[in-house]
Amino acid sequence: MSLTIHQSPRDKNKFPLVALRARGFFLACVCLLLLAAIRVAADDRNPLAGDAKAAKAGEYEFRINCALCHGLGARGGGRGPDLTRAQKKHAHSDAEMFQVISSGIPGTAMPSNGTNGQGVGMTDEEIWQIIAYIRSVEVKAPAKPIGNVAHGKELFYGDANCSLCHMVEGKGGRLGPELTSVGGSRTREAIIDSVRNPSRHLAWGLTESTKEFPQEYETITVVTADGKKIKGVALDEDNFSVQMMDSSEQIYLLEKDKLRSFSKSRESIMPTYTPDVLSDKDLDDIIAFLTSVGAK
C-alpha cells in the first residue's frame, strides 16, 4: 500500500483509481484510529460505572472470585489488600483495575483471571461488574491525614520498641513479621487490632491463600534434653521437627522426640499494647508511618 500514498503529482492521473483507493484506505485508517481512541476512552471508565445493579452482581462475583484473599466486603483478607481504600497501590483508573484483574500483578500473589486452577475465569462484563462493586464500597480518604509520620517513625524505631522484633525497609528485628508493606494493604482497624490484641488473629489467615505471612508466628516453648528452656516463634514445624527463633534471634533446629517437653500456643509472643502503654494518638502516628512506607 505504501507505493500508492507517495506518488509524485505527475503520476497522479496515471493511476487515478489507485490513488482514490489509497485515499479511501487512509481515511479508513484515520477513522479506525479514532474509533480505537474512543474505545480506549470509553474503556478507561467502567461502562457499568454507577450502575447499582451491576455493582450488586459484582458483589457476588467478588465473593466467588476475590473474597478468599481480599475478604468479605473487600476490606482485606490475609494476603489481599483492603480494596475499600480510595488510594490503591497498583491501580487507580478503572482501566488499570481492569488490567490488574485480567492480567494479575507480577511479583505478587495476585493471579491473572482464569489462572487459579478453577476454570476459564470471568468475562469482561463480570470484571466490570466487580470494578463497579469495588467503587461502590470505597471509603473516601479523610480530608486531613490522621497521624504524624515523623513522630510515628521515631516511635517505631524508638520508644515503642516495635523495631526490636519488626523490620521495615530493611531496618529492625527478625522475630516478628516484616511490616514494610503492611500499611499499604491493611485497614487502619486491622493494624490497631493487631497492636491492641496481638493474639486474636496471630498472623492473619489460616489457609495458604489467606495467609498474610508465610509463617503463623505461633509461640513455641521447649525444654531440651539437657534441661534448657527455650521460648520463641516457630519458623517451621512438622510432625517430627521444629525450627524456631528466640528473642535474641538465635535459630534452633530441634527434633521433637529428643526434647524433654514441647508446647505450642497461639498466644502471641508480642506484648499487648494497651492504651496506657501506647496512647491512641501515638498509635495513629505509627500507623501514619507504616501507611506512608506502604504506599511507596
Place this chain on the structure above:
Amino acid sequence: MKGRNALIVVLAFSFAATITYAQVTFERLVNSGKEPQNWLTYSGDYSGRRFSPLDQINPTNARAMVAKWVYQTGATGKLETTPLVVDGILYATAQDDRAFALDARTGRPIWMYQRQLPGDIRPCCGRVNRGLAILGDKVFLGTLDAHVTALDAKTGNVAWDAVAADYQKGYSFTVAPLAVKNLVVIGVSGGEYGVRGFIDAYDATTGTRKWRFYTVPGPGEPGHETWEGDSWKVGGAPAWNTGTYDPATNQIFWPTGNPAPSNRGEGRAGDNLYSNSLLALNADTGQMNWSFQFTKHDEHDWDATQVPIMIDSGNKHLIAQANRNGFFYVLDRSTGKLVSATVYGKITWSDHKDAEGRPVANKEASPTIAGHTVCPGALGTTNFMAPAYDPKTSLFYVTARDQCDIFSTAPQPYEAGHAYYGSAYFPSDEAEPYRGFLKAIDPTTGEIKWKFEHTSPTWSGVLSTAGGLVFTGDAEGNFIALDAATGKVLWHFQMGGAVYAAPIAFAVGGKEYVAIAAGSALYAFGLP
C-alpha cells in the same frame, strides 16, 4: 503368612531376567488377594480396602526402612495418583494427564504418555489425575478434556480414545477408572460447572460406550421430582472418585458428589437425587438397584465421593463410608439400608436424626447472604483421601480434619463452561487452628479406637498392610508408618513435598515395597 512369603520368593525366581507378561484378566482382578505382590486396582482390591496382604515389613523392622528409588514426574501441582503394579511394572499418572510405566524395582521409566490437552480445559481443583485401571493388555486413563483413553500397557501407545462429554461445558475426568468384566467404569467431574453428572462404562477392547447412568434423573425417571424446575439440567452430582465392585452380586457401588450450584440451594428445592449418594448399579447394564443419599439438598459442597469400603462381618454384607459431612456411615449393601451413622469429626450442621437414623441438617446450617460458620468446612471432615480397612485389626483408617468455614451464598446465573458455585466459603475468623488426624474407627460401633494428630491437616490417603502397619503422608512432606493396632509412629521419611496421594504396597524379587507420590515425585521404600 510364611507360606505367602514363600510364594513371593518363588515368584521372584520366575522373575529373574525377563518378565513373562501375562494379561490382566477379570478373574485376576476378582482374585487380587491371591497375588499380593501386585496392586491391580485403585484401592488394591474390588472391596476398596486399600489393604495389602504383604507382611514382610512389620512393626518390628519398620524403623529400618529406606528410600529405594525416586521418580521425578516433571509435573507441577498436586500429585494425586495411586500407582498400579503388575508383575514388576508400575503404572501411574501425573498432572496434565501424563501416564507412565516404570521398572518397579528401580524406578526407571519404560514408557511415558503425555496428552496434548486443549488450553481451555475446566478442571475445578488442579490439573490432577488419581490413577489408571488395567485390564487385558491395556491401561485406561480418564482425561481432563473428558475423554477415556486406552493405552497399550507395553508401549503407552493409544489403543483407543473415546469422547465422553464436552469439556468446554465443564466436564472432565480426574478419577481412576475401575475395570469390571470387560468394561471400563468411570465417573465424571464438573460439580463446580453445573454439569449433569454420569457414570459410564466402555468396552475395554473397542472403546464403545456400553452404558451411561445419569446421576441426575431426567424427566419421567424416578428422582426427577426432587429437582425444582429445570435445575436438574445443571444439577451437578459428579462421580469423581473410584467405586467398588461386588462380584457376588455383580453390583458396582459408586459414590456421587455435590448438587450444583454447590453453595446455594435456592432454585433447586428438593432432595436433589442422586447427589451426595452411594449408588448400587448392575455392572452389566448400569441399572440402579438402590441408592442412599448421605446429605440431602446439600449447600456446603459436601460431595459424598469418598471411597466406600465393603466389609463382611459374619453373614452381614456391609459397606462403610467416612463421609465428607463428618458422619461415618455403615449400610447393608444388599439393600442400601442404613445400619449406623456416627460422628467422627467436629460437626455443627446436624443435631438430630430421622426415623431411619439418618443425620438431618439443622435449619440454621444453611448458608446466608452475610455468611455464618458451619462445621465441617467446605473441605469436609475428609475428602478424596483414600481410606483403608484392615481385616486383621477390623479398623477403618481415615484422614480427617477439624475445620469450620464461613458459608455465604449469592445468586449466580448459570453460564455454560463457567464456574457455578452460588457463592463461596471463607476461613472462619475465629482464628481456631485447623486440626488434622489419622483416625482408626471401629465400624461396628463407630468408636474411634485411636487417633494420630498431625501438625496440620493432610490430604494424604492411607494404606494398611498385613504386616500390622498403616502408612500415610503429611502436609509437610513426611511419609509415616504407624502401628495399625495402636497408632504409634514407627518410622518416617521427609520427602520434601506435600502429600495429596495415597500409598500402595507391592513386591518385586521377593521384596516388599511401599510407594507414594509427594511433591512432583513418586517414592518407593523398603527394607535395606
